Amino acid sequence: MTSFTEENYLKIIYMLTEQNGGNEVSTNELAEHTQTKAASVSDMLRKLAEKNFINYKKYQGVTLTKEGQGIALSVIRKHRLWEVFLVEKLGFGWDEIHDIAEQLEHIDSKELTEKLDKFLGNPKFDPHGDPIPDAKGKMPLVSTTKLSEIAIDQTVVMVGVSVHSPAFLQHLDKNQITLGCTIKIQEISEFDKSFTILLNDTNTVFMSNEVAKNVLVQ
Amino acid sequence: MTSFTEENYLKIIYMLTEQNGGNEVSTNELAEHTQTKAASVSDMLRKLAEKNFINYKKYQGVTLTKEGQGIALSVIRKHRLWEVFLVEKLGFGWDEIHDIAEQLEHIDSKELTEKLDKFLGNPKFDPHGDPIPDAKGKMPLVSTTKLSEIAIDQTVVMVGVSVHSPAFLQHLDKNQITLGCTIKIQEISEFDKSFTILLNDTNTVFMSNEVAKNVLVQ
DNA sequence: ATTAATTTTTAGGTTTGTCTAAAAATTTGA
DNA sequence: TCAAATTTTTAGACAAACCTAAAAATTAAT
Numbered sequence: 001m002t003s004f005t006e007e008n009y010l011k012i013i014y015m016l017t018e019q020n021g022g023n024e025v026s027t028n029e030l031a032e033h034t035q036t037k038a039a040s041v042s043d044m045l046r047k048l049a050e051k052n053f054i055n056y057k058k059y060q061g062v063t064l065t066k067e068g069q070g071i072a073l074s075v076i077r078k079h080r081l082w083e084v085f086l087v088e089k090l091g092f093g094w095d096e097i098h099d100i101a102e103q104l105e106h107i108d109s110k111e112l113t114e115k116l117d118k119f120l121g122n123p124k125f126d127p128h129g130d131p132i133p134d135a136k137g138k139m140p141l142v143s144t145t146k147l148s149e150i151a152i153d154q155t156v157v158m159v160g161v162s163v164h165s166p167a168f169l170q171h172l173d174k175n176q177i178t179l180g181c182t183i184k185i186q187e188i189s190e191f192d193k194s195f196t197i198l199l200n201d202t203n204t205v206f207m208s209n210e211v212a213k214n215v216l217v218q
Numbered sequence: 219m220t221s222f223t224e225e226n227y228l229k230i231i232y233m234l235t236e237q238n239g240g241n242e243v244s245t246n247e248l249a250e251h252t253q254t255k256a257a258s259v260s261d262m263l264r265k266l267a268e269k270n271f272i273n274y275k276k277y278q279g280v281t282l283t284k285e286g287q288g289i290a291l292s293v294i295r296k297h298r299l300w301e302v303f304l305v306e307k308l309g310f311g312w313d314e315i316h317d318i319a320e321q322l323e324h325i326d327s328k329e330l331t332e333k334l335d336k337f338l339g340n341p342k343f344d345p346h347g348d349p350i351p352d353a354k355g356k357m358p359l360v361s362t363t364k365l366s367e368i369a370i371d372q373t374v375v376m377v378g379v380s381v382h383s384p385a386f387l388q389h390l391d392k393n394q395i396t397l398g399c400t401i402k403i404q405e406i407s408e409f410d411k412s413f414t415i416l417l418n419d420t421n422t423v424f425m426s427n428e429v430a431k432n433v434l435v436q
Numbered sequence: 437a438t439t440a441a442t443t444t445t446t447a448g449g450t451t452t453g454t455c456t457a458a459a460a461a462t463t464t465g466a
Numbered sequence: 467t468c469a470a471a472t473t474t475t476t477a478g479a480c481a482a483a484c485c486t487a488a489a490a491a492t493t494a495a496t
Contacts, residue, residue, distance in 0.1 A: 036484070254454070
């Protein structure tokens with residue numbers, strides 16, 4: 001049995017490991033993302049290691065074992081499927097779903113997950129463009145680039161975001177930047193690397209470099 | 219903030235109070251239904267009384283306060299709405315949904331509940347025929363009778379069950395007794411009060427009194 | 437290469453919700 | 467009515483997941 005809390009730790013370790021390019025995740029990093037103190041994290045890491053969910057040597061940070069990774073991927077699968085449900089079926093905005101999916105991701109029923117997946121049409125990506133692992137934990141392949149790294153005059157398609165805060169997503173909404181829209185880069189400021197882009201071949205929009213860094217394109 | 223556990227106690231107190239015709243619920247009764255020991259229940263009752271969710275005088279059993287009832291009804295509302303979702307949208311059988319709904323009923327988001335309600339077409343009854351309270355906690359009016367109390371030659375409509383165990387529901391499935399079917403009582407055995415009924419004006423089926431007592435009709 | 441700063445772990449406590457065993461209150465029944 | 471049986475509560479413990487404070491290990495810096 002894995003508790004709600006253990007599942008959260010494993011999910012966060014998975015995500016931070018990805019971000020670190022496969023490197024160990026540190027105690028302090030985990031403390032930040034779990035909203036707890038380093039001492040509490042230390043405690044939990046000992047427990048997760050005992051259960052063989054993580055590889056843990058004191059002071060050396062952690063990585064997931066195969067088993068831990070399986071649990072993490074199952075939680076991420078559920079999170080992202082529920083996000084699709086909330087947006088596609090219930091009409092939530094992509095900026096409103098994170099906290100609800102954080103709860104739904106812990107509902108424990110394989111049959112439910114698979115029926116939900118089917119009901120949603122076996123989606124491969126969630127409303128933020130994040131890939132949804134399949135029942136075996138296999139992630140769809142994705143290679144994306146930050147919009148901030150695209151050269152002038154190029155045309156690309158918006159396929160994801162690397163920040164999920166409501167404020168950021170609402171900012172994109174306000175500028176009509178949505179998943180699937182086409183973006184042609186018209187100008188990049190010498191001074192602050194801000195972008196002037198043409199959206200869907202129709203309207204011209206200004207975008208700070210800070211935003212462009214968190215918009216993923218193909 | 220009400221915890222998962224507190225919500226469960228309040229829900230169970232609500233249901234047992236109904237069953238008792240509005241009378242106080244005893245500690246032992248609660249211990250049975252919460253799968254814990256009387257000592258643990260005593261403890262929890264003290265806490266729930268402190269929070270003003272229940273009326274509690276030592277040794278006298280408990281009833282819900284207005285506030286406790288509100289929480290109980292919100293949990294029951296969510297439980298029954300999710301059951302509709304599981305059956306109507308995901309294709310679960312009515313015998314498979316209880317445990318999943320027990321988890322989903324604790325998801326905390328008013329917007330989610332209201333959007334789900336709308337998505338489902340504001341159902342008034344769940345897949346077992348139980349009434350779904352509205353957002354304000356108001357229950358649809360229902361007056362049902364046990365099939366076991368109906369006289370011979372009468373024709374009635376099946377509208378609910380008073381037992382939700384998978385075994386009982388599967389037994390009804392096997393005999394094609396579903397919500398909404400018409401039942402004409404053809405014979406009642408003198409010996410064991412078992413029933414011979416005509417289902418939907420087409421097939422004749424045998425039913426023990428034990429089953430008839432738990433089938434609700436109108 | 438030590439000292440200083442930082443990170444991580446340990447030690448000792450708290451809260452929630454459970455337990456067992458024993459005490460107290462209530463109910464039953466002879 | 468008063469002793470026996472039953473129900474309920476109290477007392478004292480425990481596990482999970484957190485905390486603060488202090489100790490230990492690691493990393494950085496002069």
